[in-house]
Amino acid sequence: xxxxxxxxxxxxxxxxxxxxxxxxxxxxxxxxxxxxxxxxxxxxxxxxxxxxxxxxxxxxxxxxxxxxxxxxxxxxxxxxxxxxxxxxxxxxxxxxxxxxxxxxxxxxxxxxxxxxxxxxxxxxxxxxxxxxxxxxxxxxxxxxxxxxxxxxxxxxxxxxxxxxxxxxxxxxxxxxxxxxxxxxxxxxxxxxxxxxxxxxxxxxxxxxxxxxxxxxxxxxxxxxxxxxxxxxxxxxxxxxxxxxxxxxxxxxxxxxxxxxxxxxxxxxxxxxxxxxxxxxxxxxxxxxxxxxxxxxxxxxxxxxxxxxxxxxxxxxxxxxxxxxxxxxxxxxxxxxxx
Amino acid sequence: xxxxxxxxxxxxxxxxxxxxxxxxxxxxxxxxxxxxxxxxxxxxxxxxxxxxxxxxxxxxxxxxxxxxxxxxxxxxxxxxxxxxxxxxxxxxxxxxxxxxxxxxxxxxxxxxxxxxxxxxxxxxxxxxxxxxxxxxxxxxxxxxxxxxxxxxxxxxxxxxxxxxxxxxxxxxxxxxxxxxxxxxxxxxxxxxxxxxxxxxxxxxx
Numbered sequence: 001x002x003x004x005x006x007x008x009x010x011x012x013x014x015x016x017x018x019x020x021x022x023x024x025x026x027x028x029x030x031x032x033x034x035x036x037x038x039x040x041x042x043x044x045x046x047x048x049x050x051x052x053x054x055x056x057x058x059x060x061x062x063x064x065x066x067x068x069x070x071x072x073x074x075x076x077x078x079x080x081x082x083x084x085x086x087x088x089x090x091x092x093x094x095x096x097x098x099x100x101x102x103x104x105x106x107x108x109x110x111x112x113x114x115x116x117x118x119x120x121x122x123x124x125x126x127x128x129x130x131x132x133x134x135x136x137x138x139x140x141x142x143x144x145x146x147x148x149x150x151x152x153x154x155x156x157x158x159x160x161x162x163x164x165x166x167x168x169x170x171x172x173x174x175x176x177x178x179x180x181x182x183x184x185x186x187x188x189x190x191x192x193x194x195x196x197x198x199x200x201x202x203x204x205x206x207x208x209x210x211x212x213x214x215x216x217x218x219x220x221x222x223x224x225x226x227x228x229x230x231x232x233x234x235x236x237x238x239x240x241x242x243x244x245x246x247x248x249x250x251x252x253x254x255x256x257x258x259x260x261x262x263x264x265x266x267x268x269x270x271x272x273x274x275x276x277x278x279x280x281x282x283x284x285x286x287x288x289x290x291x292x293x294x295x296x297x298x299x300x301x302x303x304x305x306x307x308x309x310x311x312x313x314x315x316x317x318x319x320x321x322x323x324x325x326x327x328x329x330x331x332x333x334x335x336x337x338x
Numbered sequence: 339x340x341x342x343x344x345x346x347x348x349x350x351x352x353x354x355x356x357x358x359x360x361x362x363x364x365x366x367x368x369x370x371x372x373x374x375x376x377x378x379x380x381x382x383x384x385x386x387x388x389x390x391x392x393x394x395x396x397x398x399x400x401x402x403x404x405x406x407x408x409x410x411x412x413x414x415x416x417x418x419x420x421x422x423x424x425x426x427x428x429x430x431x432x433x434x435x436x437x438x439x440x441x442x443x444x445x446x447x448x449x450x451x452x453x454x455x456x457x458x459x460x461x462x463x464x465x466x467x468x469x470x471x472x473x474x475x476x477x478x479x480x481x482x483x484x485x486x487x488x489x490x491x492x493x494x495x496x497x498x499x500x501x502x503x504x505x506x507x508x509x510x511x512x513x514x515x516x517x518x519x520x521x522x523x524x525x526x527x528x529x530x531x532x533x534x535x536x537x538x539x540x541x542x543x
Binding site for chain 2: 001011069070071072073075076078079081082085086087088089092141143144145146216217218219331333334335336337
């Protein structure tokens with residue numbers, strides 16, 4: 001019998017899918033929204049749009065991963081036949097809808113004459129499709145007979161994980177798109193949201209871990225299948241907290257520096273330039289006598305910042321991965337299934 | 339038409355001939371079995387004040403395969419409709435539609451469907467449909483040396499043997515409405531009683 005950890009190992013691709021797709025989808029929405037707020041110029045808007053491929057690829061990688069666990073992917077079109085009846089069909093249909101809408105939206109960013117009103121309506125549709133997609137992933141395993149999965153904790157955890165990982169991936173993607181205006185205030189909102197979701201998720205998973213003691217069938221008890229769930233929750237909390245702290249250093253503290261730089265520049269205090277505004281200097285396109293060397297230093301700092309941002313994403317996804325691994329390990333039905 | 343199985347717990351000795359006949363007939367690999375025999379046992383010894391020992395031990399066998407339920411969990415979750423019921427009421431897999439996602443195997447409380455990773459799709463007991471169409475019984479029923487298994491139209495089985503459809507370690511029948519009739523073995527416990535355990539877990543596949 002394949003049970004517990006072996007079960008999660010055999011469904012590793014699904015662990016990856018449920019780690020990447022919800023956060024990738026939410027990151028796409030958060031990043032996309034950024035192109036509608038405030039008075040950003042068309043160049044920044046199109047840069048954001050073009051870099052939407054980053055969260056899209058993350059979500060897509062998850063989906064492709066999940067397809068590899070299928071025994072016979074050539075029959076996959078039959079999945080749409082049970083849309084509305086099978087939770088899995090619903091999930092796949094919503095995935096297809098979201099990815100199609102998002103893909104076309106991304107392609108539209110390369111249009112020479114973007115249709116702005118249509119673009120806004122299209123994005124509203126993507127938002128609905130994305131939220132539905134995440135929700136349907138959350139409820140994909142809500143089958144009456146699977147007692148350890150058919151609980152309110154499971155969909156709540158999945159949504160909260162998306163709310164934890166989404167903003168961090170969105171900030172990394174926005175950094176790649178050089179959307180500097182998000183640094184500071186907006187980044188702070190993103191990261192506080194992620195942190196609140198982290199606290200809520202840890203609380204929710206802890207309650208779930210406690211409840212697993214009561215869940216059993218004729219062959220096992222759920223808690224015996226995942227004795228390591230507590231460790232996973234702690235690891236998730238630590239990794240995510242580090243990730244949020246890293247992003248905070250990059251996008252909030254740095255953003256504050258940038259504000260100081262701008263204020264000082266207005267007061268003609270050019271010394272502040274080297275200490276705080278190297279990145280801002282490059283990204284705002286300001287020039288001075290040392291522009292050449294500053295450019296090189298700025299490139300270096302911005303590359304380092306980007307790598308740090310990627311590491312922050314890897315940390316948060318590792319954390320979510322561990323909790324998803326535990327989820328697949330705890331599979332237990334009434335009667336004899338596990 | 340709805341066919342189903344009858345299991346007589348007062349006759350079964352746990353010899354597993356049913357299970358092996360099934361594996362042989364359907365040519366199943368070592369890690370897949372459509373029929374399983376569960377050994378359910380419990381109880382212990384207690385001593386009273388005078389030092390007199392008493393025991394309430396019990397053990398019995400339950401041979402179980404797919405129950406071709408009226409509310410099959412596997413069919414409800416199947417995303418492609420590959421898991422279907424035929425005109426005999428037997429639940430089976432249409433390999434031309436199955437994507438091998440394994441959701442049926444995850445949801446069935448009887449552990450009836452399995453994913454054959456080599457074949458790339460789910461497999462399960464189909465009630466030996468080809469034999470039934472020829473007027474024969476499923477191979478497990480034919481093979482049982484104790485005549486502990488029977489197969490037939492579920493209404494007839496219920497007339498003959500009663501309408502009990504659950505016994506530990508099987509799940510409660512209200513979950514999926516199995517087309518199963520059980521003649522309770524001596525010492526039978528209801529589902530979820532927690533008085534006993536499946537003591538042959540290492541034999542299960």
